Amino acid sequence: MTRIANYCAVCAGSLVNRRISGRIRPHCPNCDRTVYFDPKVAVVVFIECDDRVLLIQRAVEPGKGKWALPAGFVDHDEAPEVAAVRETLEETALQIRIDKLLAVFPKRDRGLADIIIAYSGVALAGEPQAGDDAAAVGWFSRGNLPALVFYPSITLTTLWTKGELDL
Numbered sequence: 534m535t536r537i538a539n540y541c542a543v544c545a546g547s548l549v550n551r552r553i554s555g556r557i558r559p560h561c562p563n564c565d566r567t568v569y570f571d572p573k574v575a576v577v578v579f580i581e582c583d584d585r586v587l588l589i590q591r592a593v594e595p596g597k598g599k600w601a602l603p604a605g606f607v608d609h610d611e612a613p614e615v616a617a618v619r620e621t622l623e624e625t626a627l628q629i630r631i632d633k634l635l636a637v638f639p640k641r642d643r644g645l646a647d648i649i650i651a652y653s654g655v656a657l658a659g660e661p662q663a664g665d666d667a668a669a670v671g672w673f674s675r676g677n678l679p680a681l682v683f684y685p686s687i688t689l690t691t692l693w694t695k696g697e698l699d700l
């Protein structure tokens with residue numbers, strides 16, 4: 534088990550580990566409730582304009598000082614495309630339209646999400662301006678990319694550099 538819970542969120546009873554649905558899971562004997570941990574879901578957006586990609590410089594760890602595609606967590610009651618538009622607006626001040634699903638990535642590095650959904654987006658309005666957990670924002674051409682962080686951003690940008698990203 535990679536995540537730990539000690540107490541039941543419903544009755545505050547002590548949890549015990551029990552094999553349920555093929556895995557050891559925290560279980561509350563007091564109210565007969567099993568704790569199912571959900572994956573943390575994030576979205577990331579590839580926005581290209583005039584053969585340049587929009588990147589943000591991270592203001593916080595992990596990856597502080599390095600650059601990545603605009604990204605953020607999906608709220609529990611939010612559609613992922615809506616989260617992608619919202620996070621891009623928060624980090625870059627750009628209004629975008631989501632074009633299509635590019636990829637779904639599992640967690641492969643020290644990024645904070647377990648599942649990362651990648652979209653392509655088109656800038657509709659606004660001037661790029663850094664906000665939220667972005668220290669800077671900018672458009673970068675293929676031959677002039679800064680130091681990147683996070684597997685999805687690196688993977689998508691590398692494909693794009695090679696002309697292999699179908700936006």
Ligand SMILES: [Zn+2]
Nearest residue numbers: 541544561564
């Ligand atoms: Zn309980």
